[in-house]
Amino acid sequence: MNLFNIIDEIEKVDPEIHERLNPRRAAIKNITSFGSKVAVAAMPFALGTLFKKAYGQASSSVVEVLNFALTLEHLEAAFYNAGAAKTGLIPAGDTSYLNLIKRDENAHVNFLTTVITSLNGTPVGPATYDFTGGNNKGNGPFQDVLSNYATFLAVAQVLEDTGVRAYKGQAPNLIGNKDILTPALSIHAVEARHASAIRKLRHDLGHDANIKPYIVSTATLGNDTGVAAANNNYKGEENVTQGGVNLVSALKASVGVATASFDEPLTKDEVVALVIGSFIVTD
Amino acid sequence: MKTEINPITGGANMARRSFLRYAGASAAAVAVMGTAASCSKNDPIFITPGGGTDIGSGDPGILNFAYALEQLEAAFYLQVVATPYSGISSIETAYLTDIRDHEVLHRDFFKAALGSKAIGTLTTDFSTINFSDRTSVLNAAKLLEDTGVQAYDGAGYLIKDAGYLTIAGKIVSVEARHAALISNLITPGSFVGSDQVDGDGLNKSATIAEVLAGANGFLKTKVSAVNYNYKP
Numbered sequence: 001m002n003l004f005n006i007i008d009e010i011e012k013v014d015p016e017i018h019e020r021l022n023p024r025r026a027a028i029k030n031i032t033s034f035g036s037k038v039a040v041a042a043m044p045f046a047l048g049t050l051f052k053k054a055y056g057q058a059s060s061s062v063v064e065v066l067n068f069a070l071t072l073e074h075l076e077a078a079f080y081n082a083g084a085a086k087t088g089l090i091p092a093g094d095t096s097y098l099n100l101i102k103r104d105e106n107a108h109v110n111f112l113t114t115v116i117t118s119l120n121g122t123p124v125g126p127a128t129y130d131f132t133g134g135n136n137k138g139n140g141p142f143q144d145v146l147s148n149y150a151t152f153l154a155v156a157q158v159l160e161d162t163g164v165r166a167y168k169g170q171a172p173n174l175i176g177n178k179d180i181l182t183p184a185l186s187i188h189a190v191e192a193r194h195a196s197a198i199r200k201l202r203h204d205l206g207h208d209a210n211i212k213p214y215i216v217s218t219a220t221l222g223n224d225t226g227v228a229a230a231n232n233n234y235k236g237e238e239n240v241t242q243g244g245v246n247l248v249s250a251l252k253a254s255v256g257v258a259t260a261s262f263d264e265p266l267t268k269d270e271v272v273a274l275v276i277g278s279f280i281v282t283d
Numbered sequence: 284m285k286t287e288i289n290p291i292t293g294g295a296n297m298a299r300r301s302f303l304r305y306a307g308a309s310a311a312a313v314a315v316m317g318t319a320a321s322c323s324k325n326d327p328i329f330i331t332p333g334g335g336t337d338i339g340s341g342d343p344g345i346l347n348f349a350y351a352l353e354q355l356e357a358a359f360y361l362q363v364v365a366t367p368y369s370g371i372s373s374i375e376t377a378y379l380t381d382i383r384d385h386e387v388l389h390r391d392f393f394k395a396a397l398g399s400k401a402i403g404t405l406t407t408d409f410s411t412i413n414f415s416d417r418t419s420v421l422n423a424a425k426l427l428e429d430t431g432v433q434a435y436d437g438a439g440y441l442i443k444d445a446g447y448l449t450i451a452g453k454i455v456s457v458e459a460r461h462a463a464l465i466s467n468l469i470t471p472g473s474f475v476g477s478d479q480v481d482g483d484g485l486n487k488s489a490t491i492a493e494v495l496a497g498a499n500g501f502l503k504t505k506v507s508a509v510n511y512n513y514k515p
Contacts, residue, residue: 097472104475107484168452172445182488185436185455189486190475192459197474200467212381213464214457243450245395253388261385261392262453263460 062180063121065170068268069184070112072163074126075280077105079159082131086146097201101156101194108187115183128281131155133229136281141229150207153198158230160195161215162266162274164188165233169265192263217259233274236264335505335515336402338491342444343400344510348491349451350393351405351506352434355498356386356427358407363424368417375468382424382461389454396450406503421469428462429479430489430497431455437488441511459486 080102083089090098116123133140133155145151167188174181196213203211208226215237216224222237223230240248240258247258266274276282338347360383367376394401413419435455442448463474480486492513499505505515 100472100475104480104484107482111483111485164456168449168456171439171448171452175445175448176440176443178440181440182436183483183485185439185452186485186488188452189432189436189455189459190480190484192456193463193474193480193486195456196460196463197467200464213378214381214385214460242392242453243396243446245392247388247392251388251391251395253384253391257381257384257388260381261388261457262450263456264453265449 061173062177063116063119065173065184066112066116066119066180067121067124068170068271069167069187070109070116070124071127071280072166072271072275073105073108073112074124075129075275076159076163077102077109078126078129079131079156079279080105082129082146083152083156089146089149089152091149094201097197098156101160101197104190104194108190111183111187115180129279130281131279133278135277140278150202150205153202153205153207154225154227154230157195157198157202157211157225158227158233159279160191160198162233162271163191164195164263165266166268166271167191168263169267169271171265212260214260215263216256219255222259222264232270235270236266239264335507336405337507337509338402338511339400340510342442342447343397344508345438345441345451346393346397346447347400347402348438348494348508349435349454350390350397350401352431352494352498353386353389353393354405355407355501356431357383357390358405359409359412359423359427359501360386362409362414363420366414368415368420370417378464378468379424382464385457385461389457402506403504405506407501408503409501411500418469421465424465425462425469426497427501428458428465430494431458432462432479433487433489434491434494436486437490437494441491 080098084095084099084102113123128136130136130138130140131145132138132142134143142151142155145155167184171181171185171188174184199211199213202208211225215222215234217234217238218224219238219240221231221234223234224237225234237259238255239262240246240253240255242262245251247253247261248255251258253261336351338344338351360379364376364380364383367379371379409423412423432455435451435458439448439451439455442451462479466473466476466479491508491511495506495508495513495515499515507514
């Protein structure tokens with residue numbers, strides 16, 4: 001293999017690699033001069049470190065995205081863990097169904113923590129949570145979340161749908177990054193599977209006779225859950241224009257079909273406003 | 284943690300593994316450039332000798348890949364709703380009609396968005412599906428939905444334009460909602476089955492070649508992706 005081609009390749013991704021890796025620049029120079037024998041002998045190790053550093057440095061924003069995702073996964077995992085721990089909340093017949101989601105959310109926490117660590121980042125830990133949405137006062141809009149199964153599932157649905165939107169909003173920040181975008185999209189899809197499953201469960205239990213596994217908005221209201229406190233979690237889902245194509249006027253779709261066919265993203269700031277200072281406790 | 288599934292998490296080996304993937308990708312990129320250079324520069328699509336269609340390259344290529352899958356899904360659900368299987372329930376009719384409408388809209392959206400770069404209308408072959416049998420229909424639906432999710436997840440990194448990537452994201456989560464619904468109709472509680480979701484809680488993803496190899500089983504008009512190492 002040709003080391004100089006590799007450096008060139010890395011430069012294409014990170015043009016400032018030499019500036020970022022000052023100590024290594026000396027090593028690279030050495031290869032071409034008097035230290036070449038030593039440097040070549042040490043090359044496999046040096047190259048690995050070099051690439052890892054380049055990758056880690058170039059991906060500081062990637063770590064930020066992953067920590068944002070991890071923040072949400074901690075919330076979701078803690079939510080399902082708390083639900084499972086609360087005696088009498090989840091009927092025996094639904095335990096295994098909800099345990100699958102609990103399993104996945106905890107797996108996401110472990111996975112993201114490992115990835116962030118491998119990128120030389122510092123993974124965020126769990127926070128303090130108030131599942132009533134009351135920022136540790138316990139008086140949020142979902143006060144009986146851990147005593148009323150219907151409320152628990154309503155909050156679960158809102159968290160899952162919001163999680164889908166959050167991952168979607170971050171995809172452009174990982175554009176072209178196969179190693180990170182692909183798993184992020186893969187978690188995104190699993191959150192959507194959860195959202196579908198929770199919605200179907202709420203329908204089948206009669207908690208909401210009209211709820212579908214997908215988000216069916218009206219022209220003026222994104223929120224299809226009937227939970228007014230969650231309106232902002234669904235804000236924007238009423239969009240019917242995709243890539244400049246108005247699905248209703250140009251393609252003759254109904255608003256319900258147009259909105260259900262495309263899930264909308266949320267920005268990081270929007271998600272933070274929805275969950276921090278309510279579900280995720282701040283001082 | 285299964286490192287064979289997620290090499291990026293392989294701890295000390297991460298840099299080396301990433302490098303190997305990177306080097307492989309570079310070699311592939313060179314190969315693709317070589318292939319592209321031998322073709323006409325401006326044709327996003329071209330007809331293969333066997334009467335099939337190639338998705339082309341670049342973002343239009345990825346969008347055409349999605350368009351091909353949406354055509355397949357739309358045609359399937361149009362048939363499902365037109366000739367319902369015996370014993371279909373009212374809620375199943377409602378769900379399958381909804382999904383039909385979503386897939387038809389996805390199809391029409393891609394056609395509109397691609398404009399002159401869109402591949403033609405594909406002819407389907409559903410001769411292996413018994414549309415009067417619930418199990419046959421739902422198993423085919425599961426295959427199509429799961430494949431759709433794996434396809435979008437696997438091809439996402441190839442999209443260069445942030446707007447297109449977001450649109451792909453908007454669609455894939457709806458496909459995942461469908462996939463979970465269909466799985467739950469077949470076997471309640473199978474919405475994140477181990478056939479689709481791994482031990483890290485990640486949905487499986489597939490390459491363009493893997494997806495088309497499967498999709499072509501339902502297509503008379505074979506779809507190729509020569510720029511992505513796939514010929515039927």
